[in-house]
Amino acid sequence: MSNVLGIDIGGSGIKGAPVDLEAGDFAADRLRIETPSKSTPKNVVKVCAEIIENFADQVGDGPVGITLPAPVVHGKVPFIANLDQEWKGLEAEKYFQDKLGRPVTIVNDADAAGVAETHFGAAKGVNGLVILTTLGTGIGSALILNGLLVPNSELGHLEIDGKDAEKEAASSVKDRLGLSYKEWAPRLQRYYSHVEMLFSPDLFVVGGGVSRDHAKFMPLLSLKTPMVPAQLRNKAGIIGAAWLAQDRVVHPDPDPVILESFAGGPGAEDTVKGKHSKKK
Ligand code: BGC
Numbered sequence: 001m002s003n004v005l006g007i008d009i010g011g012s013g014i015k016g017a018p019v020d021l022e023a024g025d026f027a028a029d030r031l032r033i034e035t036p037s038k039s040t041p042k043n044v045v046k047v048c049a050e051i052i053e054n055f056a057d058q059v060g061d062g063p064v065g066i067t068l069p070a071p072v073v074h075g076k077v078p079f080i081a082n083l084d085q086e087w088k089g090l091e092a093e094k095y096f097q098d099k100l101g102r103p104v105t106i107v108n109d110a111d112a113a114g115v116a117e118t119h120f121g122a123a124k125g126v127n128g129l130v131i132l133t134t135l136g137t138g139i140g141s142a143l144i145l146n147g148l149l150v151p152n153s154e155l156g157h158l159e160i161d162g163k164d165a166e167k168e169a170a171s172s173v174k175d176r177l178g179l180s181y182k183e184w185a186p187r188l189q190r191y192y193s194h195v196e197m198l199f200s201p202d203l204f205v206v207g208g209g210v211s212r213d214h215a216k217f218m219p220l221l222s223l224k225t226p227m228v229p230a231q232l233r234n235k236a237g238i239i240g241a242a243w244l245a246q247d248r249v250v251h252p253d254p255d256p257v258i259l260e261s262f263a264g265g266p267g268a269e270d271t272v273k274g275k276h277s278k279k280k
Contacts, residue, residue, distance in 0.1 A: 002058075002059070002060065002062060003018035003019060003020055003021075003027040003058050003059055003062075003242075004018070004019050004021060004059065004062060004063060004064070004065065004242040004243075004245055004246045005017070005018050005019070005051075005052060005055055005058075005059040005062070005063075005064045005065070005242060005245075006018075006019050006064070006065045006066075006067075006112075006237070006238035006239060006240070006241035006242035006243075006245070007048055007051055007052075007064060007065070007066045007067070007238065007241060008066075008067045008109065008112070008237035008238045008241065009035070009044060009048075009066060009067055009068050009069065009083075009109075010035065010069060010109070010136075010137075010237075011035060011039070011069065011082045011083065011137050012034070012035055013032045013033065013034060013035055014032070014033050014034075014035055014044065014047045014048065014051065015030050015031070015032045015033075015234075015237075015238060016030060016031055016048070016051035016052075016054075016055065016238065017029070017030035017031070017055070017235075017238050018055050018058040018059050018242075019238060019239050019242035019243070021242060021243060021246055024116070024119060024120030024121075024232075024239060025120075025235070025239070026235060026238070026239075027058060028055065028058060030235075030238065031051055031054050031055070033047050033050060033051065035047070035083075038084060039083040039084040040084045040086045040087075041084075041086055041087055041090055041092065041095060041096075042086075044083075045095070045096055045099045045100065048064075048066065048096065048100060049099070049100060052064060052100060052102075061101075061102050062102070062103075063102065063103040063104070063105065063245040063246065063248065063249055064100065064102060064103070064104055064105075064245055065104075065105045065106075065107065065112070065240075065241030065242045065243070065244050065245030065246075066096065066104060066105070066106045066107070066241055067106075067107055067108065067109040067112045067237045067238075067240070067241045068080070068083070068087070068092065068106055068107070068108065068109060069081070069082050069083060069108075069109050069137070069138065069140070070083070070087060070108065071108055071151075071152040071154055072092060072093070072106045072107055072108050072151075072152070073151075073152055074253055074255075074256060075091055075092060075093030075094060075106060075253070076089070076090065076091050076092065076093075077089065077090050077092050081138055081157075081166075082137050082138055092106050093105065093106045103245070103248070103249070104245075105241070105244050105245040105248045105253075107151070107240070107241060107244050108140065108142075108151065108152055109134070109140055109237050110132065110133070110134045110140025110141050110142045110153075110156075110207075111140075111142045111149055111151050111152065111153075111240070111244075112236070112237045112238075112239075112240030112241045112243075112244060113132060113134055113140070113142060113207050113230065113232070113236035113237050113240055114130070114132040114142025114143075114144050114149060114205075114240065115142070115144075115149055115240040115243055115244055116232050116235070116236040116237070116239040116240035116243060117130075117132055117205050117207070117230055117231065117232060117236060117240075118130070118144050118147055118149075119243060120231075120232060120239065121205075121230060121231035121232045121236065122205045122228050122229065122230050122231045122232075123144060123203065123205050126202065126203055127146055127147075127202070128145070128146065128201075128202030128203070129143065129144070129145050129199060129200070129201045129202050129203075130142075130143075130144040130145075130201065130202065130203045130204075130205060131143055131144075131155070131195060131199060131201040131203070131204055131205070132144065132204075132205040132206075132207060132230065133155065133156075133192075133195075133204065133205075133206055133207070133208075134206075134207040134208040134230075135169075135170055135171040135206065135207070135208035135210050135211065136170060136171055136172065136208040136209060136210070137170060137172045138156050138166040138170050138172070139155070139156030139165060139166040139169060139170050139191070140156055140208075141153045141154065141155035141156060143155075143199075155195055156170070158191075158194065158195070158198075160190060160191065160194050161190070165191050165194075168187050168190075168191070169184075169187040169188055169190070169191040171184075171208060171209070171210040173187070174210070181213070181216040181217045181220065182220065184217065185217050185220035185221060188217060188220075188221055189220075189221050189222065189223075192204065192221060192223055192225075192227070193223060196223055196224060196225050200225075201225050202225070202226075203225065203226055203227075203228065204223070204225050204226070204227040204228070205227075205228055205229070205230050206218070206227060206228070206229055206230060207229075207230035207232075207233075207236060208230075209234065211229045211230050211233070212229075212233070214229035
């Protein structure tokens with residue numbers, strides 16, 4: 001199998017590398033380009049084209065997997081917290097595919113990291129429910145049940161004590177307020193015990209840059225669920241995106257099918273054989 005390109009779009013940098021999916025690792029050093037200060041789809045796709053061009057001899061005209069710090073529902077971005085608002089409502093997969101002239105799979109950044117950790121890292125071989133969270137500018141989440149991703153969980157936006165969770169507990173909040181690990185830990189405790197109560201997971205995997213310092217905050221948390229640091233660190237998004245792009249070749253994203261037997265049920269007037277029809 002040839003290498004598959006993965007690109008991770010973040011608030012400060014856009015990083016790409018060809019991924020060897022047998023090894024679960026980069027096949028060449030990654031390339032990082034600053035995220036344009038106006039992070040519109042138009043500006044970001046140009047950077048992606050540059051990254052593809054850079055690795056053209058390794059990835060040919062194969063598929064590319066791209067992460068976004070936003071939910072991506074059947075290729076479309078319903079909302080976005082930490083990039084330009086022009087992304088909101090965009091059919092991102094189609095837009096990128098047209099501009100880049102190759103098959104593109106766009107996925108949520110935490111989902112990509114979760115998939116990478118499931119196949120090659122901290123959650124490999126773990127049965128039951130794994131919840132991976134990434135602590136960074138925001139909080140990303142991936143729900144993985146028996147090795148299968150349940151996409152777009154968005155647990156960083158749980159409302160806890162009337163507040164958006166990521167605005168209280170992300171590592172950017174720690175940095176902005178100059179909190180020590182000891183001062184930050186109660187915020188993490190509040191967050192993780194709430195997620196634990198809602199989902200009863202079998203394992204928490206904690207990613208994001210700050211997971212490098214896991215020994216400074218994980219022991220301060222008191223949870224029933226085992227918690228381990230992510231293993232693939234900042235490679236996880238790229239590796240997971242590449243994995244999902246390759247998987248898409250074999251398993252195309254199906255239309256959101258609504259069962260025929262449900263066609264007479266509540267909300268049926270809004271559906272036509274699996275396609276969402278426009279509201280009148
Ligand atoms: C976004 C998520 C993303 C997370 C980490 C949140 O603000 O809504 O989609 O996974 O940040 O980037």
